[in-house]
Amino acid sequence: LTSTKVKPGNDVTDKYCREKTIENIMKVYSEDWIEQEDYITQLRSELSSKCKGVFNAIVTQTNSPLGSNIRYDAEKRITKVTPKLFDTFVKDSPFVNKTFKTCSVVGNGGILANSSCGEEIDSAQFVIRCNLAPVGSGYRRDVGTKTNLVTSNPSILVDKFGSLMEHRRSFMERLDTFGDSLVLMPTFAYRKNTAVTLRVLYTVHDFESPARPVFMNPEYIRNLARFWVTRGLKKRLSTGMMMASLALELCDEVHLYGFWPYPQHPRDCRPLTNHYYDDVKAKSIHAMPVEFNRLLQLHSLGVIRLHLEDCS
Ligand code: CDP
Numbered sequence: 001l002t003s004t005k006v007k008p009g010n011d012v013t014d015k016y017c018r019e020k021t022i023e024n025i026m027k028v029y030s031e032d033w034i035e036q037e038d039y040i041t042q043l044r045s046e047l048s049s050k051c052k053g054v055f056n057a058i059v060t061q062t063n064s065p066l067g068s069n070i071r072y073d074a075e076k077r078i079t080k081v082t083p084k085l086f087d088t089f090v091k092d093s094p095f096v097n098k099t100f101k102t103c104s105v106v107g108n109g110g111i112l113a114n115s116s117c118g119e120e121i122d123s124a125q126f127v128i129r130c131n132l133a134p135v136g137s138g139y140r141r142d143v144g145t146k147t148n149l150v151t152s153n154p155s156i157l158v159d160k161f162g163s164l165m166e167h168r169r170s171f172m173e174r175l176d177t178f179g180d181s182l183v184l185m186p187t188f189a190y191r192k193n194t195a196v197t198l199r200v201l202y203t204v205h206d207f208e209s210p211a212r213p214v215f216m217n218p219e220y221i222r223n224l225a226r227f228w229v230t231r232g233l234k235k236r237l238s239t240g241m242m243m244a245s246l247a248l249e250l251c252d253e254v255h256l257y258g259f260w261p262y263p264q265h266p267r268d269c270r271p272l273t274n275h276y277y278d279d280v281k282a283k284s285i286h287a288m289p290v291e292f293n294r295l296l297q298l299h300s301l302g303v304i305r306l307h308l309e310d311c312s
Contacts (some may be wrong), residue, residue: 001167003113005269010024013075014269016264023281025125026061026308027063027301029296029306030265030300033299033305035133035302036048036303038256040302040303041300042097042209042245042304043248043298044248044249046227047227047245047249048249049246050145050223051245053095053245054095054249054250055095055096056217056220056223057093057216057220057246058090058093058135058214058215058216059090060090060091060092060093061086062091062092062093063093063219064086064217065086066082066083066086068080068081070122071219072190072218073187073189073219073222073225074236075191076100079194088107088198088215090214092147093252094182094214094286095249098249099250100125100251101252101254102123102124102126102251103124103126103127103239103247103250103253103255104120104126104128104255104257105128105255105259105267106120106144106258107130107257107259108130108131108133108146108258108275108277109131109257109261109274109275110273110277111258111276112142112143113273113276114310115311116141116311117142117143117144117310120257120307120311121146121205122145123148124255125149126148126149126247126250127144127147128147128150128151128153128247129149129178130150130151131151131152131239132150132156132160132174132178132183132213132278133150134177135163136177138184139276139277142249142276143257143258145177145274147178147181148181148182149178149179149182149183149184149243150178150181150182150183150184151183152197153186153194153239153241154185154196155187156202157197157199160174161250162283163199163251164203165199166201168203168207171203172203173198175204175209175211176209178211179312180211180212181212182212182213182214183200183204183211183212183214184215185214185216186196186216186221188218189218197213202211204245215236218297221237221242224234224245225238227245231294233287233290234287235287237270237291238282238286238288238291239288240256241290241291241295242254244259244304248303248304252303254303255305255307256304258276258308259292259295259310260272260292261282261289261292262289267308
């Protein structure tokens with residue numbers, strides 16, 4: 001990666017290489033990463049005391065008892081935990097008393113296409129993926145298959161799976177590729193999220209799928225937002241940033257793959273799609289390049305390992 005070539009051109013897609021954005025990033029990025037345990041411990045203890053992801057990332061019957069109020073994180077709304085809603089919550093957090101030695105957090109960036117990183121990603125003890133991104137046969141070599149936790153945004157459920165209002169076979173086929181992993185959904189972000197994510201849970205139960213649907217705790221999302229706002233991240237955090245933060249609490253070593261918000265490859269400036277599986281552009285509410293800079297800084301400090309190189 002030392003030889004990032006800047007190929008001159010006038011194309012707008014060539015902008016990041018032409019304007020040396022990528023060259024400057026690659027000056028900061030070092031492949032010779034050295035883990036700094038002190039920094040890792042420090043960030044982990046700050047995250048654990050301020051955000052408490054181990055106990056609070058997921059809505060549980062313990063942190064959200066019957067009769068309590070749940071306050072949505074993306075709009076002004078409160079819902080009461082009725083017996084029916086309470087029944088949909090897991091009893092306790094699956095993360096209590098668990099620390100993983102190594103974790104892979106897989107972002108969906110196009111940088112993963114042709115990366116051959118599948119095996120390396122899968123070698124981690126705990127693998128987190130985002131947005132039900134495909135892991136099937138055509139993607140195995142580049143992104144692997146192992147999954148312990150996968151997130152699902154309602155937009156995927158609405159756009160790709162008809163909001164689970166009609167046939168649900170294609171949804172179940174996608175879900176089957178994630179085995180018995182946790183399926184984490186932002187049920188209490190916006191009102192419109194609630195019904196569709198509850199339908200995921202009912203579908204999983206009806207079809208006796210081994211998948212384990214769980215709901216993101218809006219309290220945790222608020223705490224994370226507060227945590228990162230003082231560290232320069234002012235916009236709503238992307239799913240990947242939330243998962244990297246959770247991994248920092250759960251794992252001794254956090255490896256990030258597929259985090260690269262630019263449309264050109266860091267090594268040779270070749271054009272990249274936004275995702276490794278399609279070219280649907282990022283939502284403007286997130287500020288991925290700003291988040292990326294933060295992650296790059298954590299990489300430089302030896303706190304997380306950001307993988308921008310191909311694997312062999
Ligand atoms: O749901 P969201 O729009 O946040 O994410 P996505 O497009 O499904 O991708 C999952 C995550 O991968 C994002 O939240 C980002 O953190 C990361 N990502 C990236 O760093 N670079 C890209 N080109 C695409 C995604």
